[in-house]
Amino acid sequence: MLSEWLEASLDGRSPDAKEGALAGGRYRIEGAGLLELTPAASSATAPALILSAGIHGNETAPIELLGELLARLEAGLLRLATPTLVILGNLEAIRAGTRYVDTNLNRLFRRGLDAAGMEPDRARALMSAVDAFYAHHADRPRLHYDLHTAIRDSQYPRFAVDPYAETVTPATQWRWLAGADIQAVLHQHAHSWTFSHYSKHYHDAAAFTLELGRALPFGDNDLAPLAPMARLLEALVEDRPPASRSAETLAFFRVEHELRRHAEDFRLCFPDDTPNFTEFAPGTRLAEDAIDGPITVGERPLRVVFPNAAVEIGARAALLVSAATPPDDGT
Numbered sequence: 001m002l003s004e005w006l007e008a009s010l011d012g013r014s015p016d017a018k019e020g021a022l023a024g025g026r027y028r029i030e031g032a033g034l035l036e037l038t039p040a041a042s043s044a045t046a047p048a049l050i051l052s053a054g055i056h057g058n059e060t061a062p063i064e065l066l067g068e069l070l071a072r073l074e075a076g077l078l079r080l081a082t083p084t085l086v087i088l089g090n091l092e093a094i095r096a097g098t099r100y101v102d103t104n105l106n107r108l109f110r111r112g113l114d115a116a117g118m119e120p121d122r123a124r125a126l127m128s129a130v131d132a133f134y135a136h137h138a139d140r141p142r143l144h145y146d147l148h149t150a151i152r153d154s155q156y157p158r159f160a161v162d163p164y165a166e167t168v169t170p171a172t173q174w175r176w177l178a179g180a181d182i183q184a185v186l187h188q189h190a191h192s193w194t195f196s197h198y199s200k201h202y203h204d205a206a207a208f209t210l211e212l213g214r215a216l217p218f219g220d221n222d223l224a225p226l227a228p229m230a231r232l233l234e235a236l237v238e239d240r241p242p243a244s245r246s247a248e249t250l251a252f253f254r255v256e257h258e259l260r261r262h263a264e265d266f267r268l269c270f271p272d273d274t275p276n277f278t279e280f281a282p283g284t285r286l287a288e289d290a291i292d293g294p295i296t297v298g299e300r301p302l303r304v305v306f307p308n309a310a311v312e313i314g315a316r317a318a319l320l321v322s323a324a325t326p327p328d329d330g331t
């Protein structure tokens with residue numbers, strides 16, 4: 001049964017049924033943490049939709065959100081009308097309740113990746129699954145929401161990271177995300193080799209990393225603030241027009257610099273619980289790195305997003321961002 005897929009994937013068991021029927025179509029378990037939903041009939045404009053969660057193993061609310069979506073499909077409360085690939089990312093890290101096991105999976109989505117290890121193997125398996133799914137639905141618009149939660153509080157608890165790519169994000173996406181109570185958008189300034197970046201860069205998909213509150217253990221999540229996001233996912237799988245709100249309700253930011261940890265001896269100069277998007281005045285010392293020296297805010301204030309002094313050497317320790325001009329939302 002479909003609802004068993006999540007549990008079986010997490011337990012490392014192979015679920016009883018590899019495929020079966022559901023209202024409007026069929027499901028098929030394609031592999032560990034990979035579930036394909038195929039409608040019996042769908043309009044030509046329905047997207048090839050990818051919904052992923054658990055790319056970081058301690059980010060459980062998005063897994064619960066996808067569990068509820070699947071339960072509603074299985075109960076016949078939703079009728080499938082959109083080809084959908086549901087992905088659970090880092091299964092071993094989800095079982096361990098940790099962000100990753102050996103290395104951050106969400107930096108590995110790059111063709112030609114030749115690193116060895118569990119997370120690189122998983123990244124290659126997920127890239128192949130995405131390639132096959134989009135190839136199978138080559139005539140459809142492509143959409144990928146990679147669902148996450150953040151380590152700390154945020155001045156905007158729900159926000160979208162818009163990966164860097166040469167393509168322009170369709171304006172409808174801003175309206176749908178605003179309609180799902182997303183509060184802010186952060187445009188990336190450079191290739192980031194994240195999962196959403198993979199779908200956007202290599203497949204021209206509309207793709208986002210969606211940060212949906214704070215990372216908490218299973219059972220501790222309050223899904224109530226995510227109800228509008230649940231409604232968006234439901235509308236997408238049923239191929240109905242989602243709730244839409246003006247993009248003017250979103251705050252837009254762009255990454256100005258990426259702060260990287262280069263030395264073993266590295267520290268951030270502000271408290272660990274500083275919320276995402278906190279602004280720092282010109283001249284403020286943000287970090288000290290034994291190789292790079294002090295990192296200080298330049299002439300214009302900067303806000304800090306995803307600060308984390310405990311990252312691997314060479315990895316991103318924070319994004320430094322500033323307000324961006326809102327895009328034309330097409331209305």
Ligand SMILES: O=C(O)CCC(=O)N[C@@H](CCC(=O)O)C(=O)O
Pocket residue numbers: 056106148149150151152161163192194196209305306307308
């Ligand atoms: O809260 C944090 O510090 C990290 C939250 C997180 O996992 N964020 C993603 C963002 C991905 C992107 O930049 O698109 C990540 O770091 O992988």
Ligand SMILES: [Zn+2]
Pocket residue numbers: 055056059148149150
């Ligand atoms: Zn994450």
